[in-house]
Amino acid sequence: MAILEDVDKYMEEIQFAQVWNEVIDSFREEDIISNQEHLIFKFPSRSGLLQVPFMDAPEKLTQWPLFLLANQVFLAMDIAAKTRSNATDIWNQICKVREMRLTVIEVYASIMYMFNQLLVDELDRWVVWWVHEDLKKAWKQGSVQKEFDLKDGLEKVYKRLVSLVESLKHVISAMSQHYHIVHLLAQVGRVAAGQWDELLREYNQRAQKLKGNPFSKLKVPLHQDLKDQLLRFYNLLTIKESVFEMPENLEARRRLTFFCNSMFMDMPSPPSVDLCRPFCVLTPYYSESVALSQKELQKMNEDGITIIFYLQKIYPGKLLSDRHWIFTLGKLLFRCTSLFKRLGLYTRSDDALWSFVCFVTDSQVVCLL
Template identity: 35%
Template sequence: MDIPIDNYQWHEFFPNVTHNMGIVIAIWAPIVLVYFMDAQIWYAIYSTLFGGIHGAFSHLGEIRTLGMLRSRFEAVPSAFKNRLAPPAKDESERENKENLFPRKAIAKFSQVWNEFIYSMRMEDLISNRDRDLLLVPYSSSEVSVVQWPPFLLASKISIALEMAKDFKGKDDGDLFRKITSDDYMRSAVIECYETLRDIIYALLELESDKMILRNICYEVEQSIEQGRFINHFKMSEQPQLSEKLEKFLKLLLAESEHFSEPQIINVLQDIMKIITQDIMIDGHKILESTHHAEDGKTEQRFERLDFPLMLNKSWKEKVVRLHLLLNVKESAINVPQNLEARRRITFFANSLFMNMPKAPKVQNMLSFSVLTPYFKEDVLYSEDELKKENEDGISTLFYLQKIYPVNEWTNFLERIKDVIKDSKEENREKEKMEFIRLWVSYKGQTLARTVRGMMYYKQALERQCSWNSLTMMVSVFCHRYIFNSILLGYRNFELFLDHKAFQDRAQALADLKFTYVVSCQVYGNQKKSDDPRDRSCYINILNLMLTNPSLRVAYIDEREEMVNGKSQKLYYSVLVKGGEKLDEVCKNNLFIFDVFIFCLLAEGIKFKWLPLLGLSFVQAACDIGHIYK
């Protein structure tokens, strides 16, 4: 190590060249590579910081969990209305003047939210109980507070009852401040009181019974207003009343075979007895001041009820919702349980808070078409394919039941049970198997699953067209009662307008803006084939067109025809549209298009362009044929 180096020379890779370029590259190459690595690291850091800041200002990912959705659900209807259903200028001024913006926002939002929940129920992602807890009730002028979905109000009533029962103070203000500190609890308490009052009042037939109920409600409201509610009502008897109310609502919701009018009358009489004798201090005075006589006959109180009212759908919805609010005592924090349903809900809510352009009216949107190629893939699984086992003894049905969450199969059985219970006994097994075929097909890679997914676009356009038309009609109506009925919810909307014509207009406009074509290349051959699989595919595609009238199927048809005395194979590009008269539409389309193809051949147009021309012109031919038919 101590030996000095007198003469040091670089090793020359290329000693005969006049420059040292190889040495320069060898020295600087590692430095350049390290620089690129550092640049990549700095780019990753920069993109993370910039993306996070930009995403925060763009409101991306504001709602990532159901807990965050619950905390911000009050803002969701307003965000939806601003993004997808912006009001006109004069309508916005009217809303601000009359303080109707929150209720109208929820009225419009409830339509889309409920359709969204129903679609997840039809896909068996949620159960009937989850559906009822997630649905937003249609706004009603009969309730003075905003009606939130039950999953936000779960356990609020039971907590409020416990607070009232254990309250030891003498001032009503302390109790009411505890209840009103939670907006959802306040809404739940007021809604339950007003809904129960309306349900019982609608059931009563005798005016004397209605008078007793009005006096009780008047005493309750006056006591709250004057701050003497605690002194005039015994809160310790609330659990007894709650138990009777739960039994009363169950009887009202019972099926026809378990329906018992005497039991309903007895439970209602017990409820009124508990209220007037056990809870109210001076309840006996209300009974004594009301003379119970009708047409000279003395009857027992609360004995004559309007039982046909229970067939009313709107009234039934009130009973179902009230039963949920009173009966659900545990927290609904795990509703829904399905992970896919949770992902869809959070994605839908999160998208409403993003910075994006407001949705234009449907009539101002650009039309778009979707084309799905299809050859010989599965359309729907047959019964034999579902039961066929592989070498391991596992069938397709068993496999799909296991790879998907267990609750989806349970939800499916719950759904079809309600559908097939009214069918004849001999047809139930057949209908059940058809539903199972659909369920399995929607879980696999089939054409039926693709068609169902694409039809969601059309349903969304129809719903948005309904909002636009509703806004336009509201601006036309001048009668205040009609305006408020439309404004506060869609439940009363059908009473004033022809709902079917309104719906037909939305469907027609959606058909103009969205076209879905499935290019079934061998559909014509499958139609003529004797092979069981080909015939099954043909029948399944035919059923898809009948189920989805907006679906169009394009295919090439082959025919043997005599041309100049010689048999010649001719090809036709055909577009078939579903509907109630599918066969007639096919014949008309083929006849008109045959003439069109013959004219093209006469003009010398080459055949290779015919499939493209067919897809472009056959729809016009269909329309012409429908006009001249």
């Protein structure tokens, strides 16, 4: 039962990500957000590449938009460096902020994904596995602070990691900086392992004769998934902007605020898309009543405007004597005004998106991953 609930939850996340990305894409098409803001606000195009660390069974990690995770890396590092209690207390303090917990998990998962994609030599992969298992063991025993220098070492790892990802972010320049990357990889390994001499001795025993330096063979990140993940990882490590200052455009901020607030409103569920197919802007909804009372026609909205006022402005030369015509047109106008206010416009793409939400299957969701 728990597995089925996890699947349903993951399906809902995929559906929501699709709708959310459509909204953000429409903002970019209207040029009310910048390219950087477009990148920060969107869900990753292929979420599910990362695995949740320290799990006995593989579990895909949901990657949320970067604006939710901005600045959380620095806050988590500050907690780890200043807190004198054990690792469990540090983690519990981080988990109090959901966004901070998600950021820490994604950072570690991104490091493992990056190394697994870049390293070619099996011995180099074994080194990464050794560091991972050493950290995992210390975590389970609650001895992370004893085994690792969180006060100064964590800051060194962060700086070298940012430098490494920045070098790898540009595929062409990564080749010219090959030796610089090798040096950084070795430095990150020294700080993270804390027992590099012991590691090298075991490395030599496994290799029997060590030729060259560790991490001297790297695979250039050519495929798009890795390049996208490196770009996201770099932004995750470096973005410091406050979520309250994004986006800069006030109209985009107003629309986004309204969209987010509407998700928490107590609203009736919309009809299935198959019932909306006969919808036309000139006809009522399926089985919808078009009768409006005189009181409803005279009722003011939040701006102090009535439906009858709209009709008089739109059709100034018409005699509004036919009550049925007034009711029908008034209902149509009321419905379309609400629809346009919520979605901007009702277009074919809106219909396609709602069809996806209504009829998407498990296999189609898998194709999106």
